[in-house]
Amino acid sequence: EVQLVESGGGLVQPGGSLRLSCAASGFTFSDHYMDWVRQAPGKGLEWVGRTRNKANSYTTEYAASVKGRFTISRDDSKNSLYLQMNSLKAEDTAVYYCASSLYASGPFDSWGQGTLVTVSS
Amino acid sequence: SYELTQPPSVSVSPGQTASITCSGDKLGDKYACWYQQKPGQSPVVVIYQDSKRPSGIPERFSGSNSGNTATLTISGTQAMDEADYYCQAWDSSYWLFGGGTKLTVL
Numbered sequence: 001e002v003q004l005v006e007s008g009g010g011l012v013q014p015g016g017s018l019r020l021s022c023a024a025s026g027f028t029f030s031d032h033y034m035d036w037v038r039q040a041p042g043k044g045l046e047w048v049g050r051t052r053n054k055a056n057s058y059t060t061e062y063a064a065s066v067k068g069r070f071t072i073s074r075d076d077s078k079n080s081l082y083l084q085m086n087s088l089k090a091e092d093t094a095v096y097y098c099a100s101s102l103y104a105s106g107p108f109d110s111w112g113q114g115t116l117v118t119v120s121s
Numbered sequence: 122s123y124e125l126t127q128p129p130s131v132s133v134s135p136g137q138t139a140s141i142t143c144s145g146d147k148l149g150d151k152y153a154c155w156y157q158q159k160p161g162q163s164p165v166v167v168i169y170q171d172s173k174r175p176s177g178i179p180e181r182f183s184g185s186n187s188g189n190t191a192t193l194t195i196s197g198t199q200a201m202d203e204a205d206y207y208c209q210a211w212d213s214s215y216w217l218f219g220g221g222t223k224l225t226v227l
Contacts, residue, residue, distance in 0.1 A: 108166060
């Protein structure tokens with residue numbers, strides 16, 4: 001059974017940092033593109049960024065809203081995906097999902113349950 | 122910047138056909154996906170590559186994409202289909218989601 005389990009969410013002050021993790025199981029993690037998607041309370045889905053697979057040199061892409069502040073990384077030996085978030089703002093408050101794709105053109109065929117990040121003083 | 126536009130809400134009677142649109146410049150030149158999200162749950166893909174259905178998704182879900190509009194069609198809509206639906210497409214180097222459509226079955 002495919003599973004994605006996020007962790008690391010919580011309350012952080014504006015300007016602070018947080019690192020999210022996503023543990024994957026039930027599929028060949030190294031073959032997959034991995035993405036982070038967030039959803040502010042009561043709002044729609046917003047793509048955060050992606051890391052490609054080893055065959056595509058683990059290259060990354062980011063949404064303009066987080067570029068320069070967030071960094072996506074992965075450790076295929078641990079079947080894990082990470083999201084390092086720095087210089088957090090109130091508008092970064094959201095549930096953060098990790099999602100997997102076997103193909104560059106999608107779809108996101110599996111999603112985690114999400115982890116809530118709250119940025120507030 | 123590229124945008125995907127969806128109607129905020131669509132209503133349908135049980136057993137009828139619901140159509141949810143997603144508009145974007147030359148969207149037909151890209152692959153579109155559709156996700157269903159029920160309250161308190163993670164999204165689930167219901168259509169990918171414009172019109173393909175993942176295993177386990179009922180046949181009543183179908184999709185099309187041409188010109189500037191992708192459409193998700195639910196035939197014989199059931200109460201269990203009440204949810205938020207999001208379209209998605211890849212543009213240059215980033216993924217885009219539409220703003221979402223709340224489907225109400227009444």
